[in-house]
Amino acid sequence: MPLKPSTPTSGSGTPPHVVHLETGRFVYGGARQVLYLTEHLPALGVRSTLVCAKGGEMAGRARAAGTEVIELATLGDADVSIVWRFAALLRRLKPDLVHIHSRRGADVWGALGAKLVGAPAVMTRRNDTREAQLALWLKYPLYRHIVAIAEGVKDVLVSQGIPGSDITVVHSAIDPAHFQHPRSRAELAATFDVDPTQPILGIAAQLIERKGHALLFESLQMLASRHPTAQLIVFGRGPLSESLPPLAALHGLQHRVRFAGFRADLELWMGALDVLVHPAYTEGLGNVCLQAAAARVPCIGSRVGGIPEAIADGITGLLVPVGDAAALAAAIDRLLSDAPLRERLGAGGPAYVDSDFTPPAMAAGNRAVYRRVLGR
Template sequence: MTVVHVETGMHLYGGALQVLMLLRGLAASPGRHVLVCPAGSEIAEAAQGVADRVVAMPVRGDLDVAFGARLYRVLREEDADLVHLHSRRGADVIGGIAARLAGVPAVLSRRVDNPERRWWVALKYRLYAHVITISEGIREVLLAEGLAPERVTCVRSAVDTQTYRPGGDRAWFRREFGLADDEVAVGMAAQFIPRKGHRVLVAAAPAVLAAHPRTRFLLFGRGPEEAAIRSLVHEQGLGDRFVFAGFRTDMAHIFPCLDVLAHPAYMEGLGVTLLQAAACGVPVVGAEAGGIPEAVADGITGYLVPPGDSTALAERVGRLLGDLALRETMGAAGRQHVDARFSVTAMTVLNRRVYERVLGVGSG
């Protein structure tokens, strides 16, 4: 079985990181796995020696017909049995058309829960033999838009629990981000875009600080809303309580040092950063939106709050900050939750099972 994987992300996080973990898992089973990715992308380098072949090529967006032609040639060169389209940008429609022209069945991974128009779903998804969603929440969105249940399978994203684990260096953490010994840290790791809910956390901050004045809020990530959120923080007089930490590649060292992770997103496919934090033993307070309820077991590994409800967010975060034993209990439960439901092995096996189902073959 020869599978061509298409991932168009430039940076090695999110979907691209999931693809790399999948390729590592698949390397232990029979078959040939080829990666098509953008020239200069981080996964192009990281996948060397993991995939059987890495083909790096220009990818210029959703309407890059030349990319489709190049992908078509790779499919023919490899005599591919199946193509797995892991990305939306530049890959889902153009990739599906290239696969159709090459006579190769396509599997699409869907990582976001934003709805699409029913007419577009009916047209676009004809290109794919099967669709994999990273959460049941996304699967329900597609079913509501008219896809047949037998054409959609949930295979949850995975977390490398050997990399993300409890036991961070808190002395380094406090030096790195300028925290005093008596301060507690509430983190949020998300792209600065409206649907991630940074404004909800800023709105919740005064109530949290009223009860726990030695709290610092650390915001990790970057994005178009960052300047607006910085301005909002300063308008609220909270500049000394917030740290804009930027995009970090060492979150596996940072997460274990947080006291609470907040994620008040309005929409979320699953929330891998929530799972990474939970694997590090950190309780999570997330909004009850998209796939977040699959990542956070309410009252067990953290809390769920209504989307946009800054009062509820402040209450739950404050409850955790005021109770070290509760944080430790929920953190340990979070680690167990991730180990049981979000392993790399399970993700690999279930993806391969979809391939075999599409091709009508058995294991081995």
């Protein structure tokens, strides 16, 4: 299923103008990546305009960083009127390229809007889940090129018929500096009611089934005799916020698990943990694993999606088979029982993040895609 072929334009003396569409209202996940990208593209000779949801957090953050912003009212993922309203904006802006970052509707509506005005479009794909065949037929032919945030994401697309030559992997980014000055162990203990003299694990993810919280509880129950004082801080919010505490109690963990909710200041606490655990069942990349690496904290993650790219096995952390509670328990036991190993894996983190996961590197990768599509 080849994508629409590229028709590079001849070069000109003016910087290419790229319009970015991101309809997420809050700045986390993919939306944060868009802010990194639009902030760093000007240094690479690209003018950016961000079209984002009206009244959301994105607009203010992008403007504060100096990005040109246009707010677009949306009624949700199924708002088909985005097609015509976005097209009207594009007719006025006359961009060289449209970069769609959203999904669940806007990835189709935005591409159709670009098609109506004849503007070439590229899309960033951030998740490793398979799509319905109808979505593949309708959506991907609208794009000149696809940016996948991990090889694992690209593999899924190729397995569904998208040619590998139409996909470029550009890893997502974190800002390492945010994670290199953590609060003290004593402050962590006082804030989250844990014992600083005993092992402290963390999981930082949306409270949804695919992130593997239940699997982690099962693994910790298996370790009750070997590590009876190991504690877990659960960072995040989501639809399982009410069901996970009783599930932890069902596994005998009610006195060892703390539910911290969403923390905008997670970077202050990550570096005070002993181990971060990310037992997800599916994952585009797993930026939280990179955040742990930047904070010099070893991470245990599932060998699925892009996680094997976010965790360098044996260098920044350990990988385990997806959905395997016994293997996860063994990895946790290995790290909690071996302080020198924890120290070595933590020490390997910052250099690994710097190698390919910083905002400038991510912006450069996207700039190369624009050059490929536009010829300049």
